[in-house]
Amino acid sequence: MLTLTLRDFEQARERIAQHIKRTPLLTSRQLSEATGFDVRLKAELFQRVGSYKIRGPLNKFALMPEEQKRRGVVCSSAGNHAQGVALAAKIHGIRAVVCMAENATPAKIAATKAYGAEVVLHGTIWDEANEKAKELVRNEGLTYVHPFDDEQLIAGQGTLGLEIVQDWPDVEAVVVPIGGGGLISGVSMAVKSFNPRIKVIGVESSDGPAMQASVRAGKLETIDCRTIIDGLRVRRVGEINFSVVQRFVDEIVALPDAEIFDAMLWVMERCKLVVEGAAAAPVAALLRGLVDLPKGSRVAAVLSGGNLNVRQLAGQKWN
Numbered sequence: 001m002l003t004l005t006l007r008d009f010e011q012a013r014e015r016i017a018q019h020i021k022r023t024p025l026l027t028s029r030q031l032s033e034a035t036g037f038d039v040r041l042k043a044e045l046f047q048r049v050g051s052y053k054i055r056g057p058l059n060k061f062a063l064m065p066e067e068q069k070r071r072g073v074v075c076s077s078a079g080n081h082a083q084g085v086a087l088a089a090k091i092h093g094i095r096a097v098v099c100m101a102e103n104a105t106p107a108k109i110a111a112t113k114a115y116g117a118e119v120v121l122h123g124t125i126w127d128e129a130n131e132k133a134k135e136l137v138r139n140e141g142l143t144y145v146h147p148f149d150d151e152q153l154i155a156g157q158g159t160l161g162l163e164i165v166q167d168w169p170d171v172e173a174v175v176v177p178i179g180g181g182g183l184i185s186g187v188s189m190a191v192k193s194f195n196p197r198i199k200v201i202g203v204e205s206s207d208g209p210a211m212q213a214s215v216r217a218g219k220l221e222t223i224d225c226r227t228i229i230d231g232l233r234v235r236r237v238g239e240i241n242f243s244v245v246q247r248f249v250d251e252i253v254a255l256p257d258a259e260i261f262d263a264m265l266w267v268m269e270r271c272k273l274v275v276e277g278a279a280a281a282p283v284a285a286l287l288r289g290l291v292d293l294p295k296g297s298r299v300a301a302v303l304s305g306g307n308l309n310v311r312q313l314a315g316q317k318w319n
């Protein structure tokens with residue numbers, strides 16, 4: 001059972017600090033007035049690669065034995081994980097292969113290549129691209145970098161939580177989006193190891209609440225996932241993630257994609273910040289009154305990334 005201490009997160013942060021930005025914790029009068037809480041926004045959309053996803057791979061690669069580094073790493077993702085792995089591998093001088101489905105967005109393929117990774121296109125859905133990645137592990141001895149179910153990755157992602165409590169030691173609650181559960185696993189252990197009374201609230205899309213379903217069932221469940229928000233789109237969360245969430249997360253709330261997209265526009269309009277769908281989920285939960293805390297509570301919301309296809313804003317399908 002994975003339990004990381006404050007020292008673990010401090011050490012992870014020392015390993016990665018020189019390669020990342022210390023993203024700001026912004027005050028938001030607009031959001032505070034709208035919710036009745038004292039809300040601050042961890043603006044991780046300003047992180048290198050545009051999301052928190054570089055933190056975990058940087059920590060993992062810093063700990064990787066030389067011989068494994070020489071063989072290289074592989075992951076399968078068409079989103080933020082791909083870019084996080086690609087840049088972290090480049091920083092550590094490691095060969096990185098990223099498997100994506102053949103219909104992946106050209107802009108994302110280009111961005112991943114620009115960070116120095118080799119892109120292998122295979123199949124039409126993530127599962128098929130992932131099979132290709134596993135094949136490269138077997139045939140070429142590459143190390144697989146899981147997007148959420150990995151201890152060293154979780155320790156790296158959790159450095160975001162450490163920064164929140166360092167910058168705001170009086171924080172009373174932290175609201176975090178959940179996809180596979182990597183981010184909230186790290187953040188929940190980091191903030192609770194600093195102060196176990198800090199509440200951690202996870203937010204999912206009710207169009208694909210894989211973690212909420214598993215917590216309710218008391219075991220890992222595979223769900224029929226219909227959300228179109230890519231950071232939140234997971235049919236089954238990770239085993240380590242599930243166990244950490246069961247022990248360290250106080251509540252999980254869920255709301256439909258449409259309400260999360262409304263919050264995305266709200267943040268852009270009122271806070272002048274470009275956030276992607278997954279990052280708007282905590283704000284959506286706050287605006288819709290799903291976070292039940294006393295008036296005036298000090299609440300940090302994690303704006304986890306800002307990588308969205310802005311051209312979609314001109315149409316109906318936003319992500």
Ligand SMILES: Cc1ncc(COP(=O)(O)O)c(C=O)c1O
Pocket residue numbers: 051052053079080081147148177178179180181182183184230231232276278279304305306
């Ligand atoms: C911007 C953003 N926020 C949140 C998440 C969810 O993180 P996790 O899968 O670690 O729960 C993701 C995952 O891809 C993401 O890209």
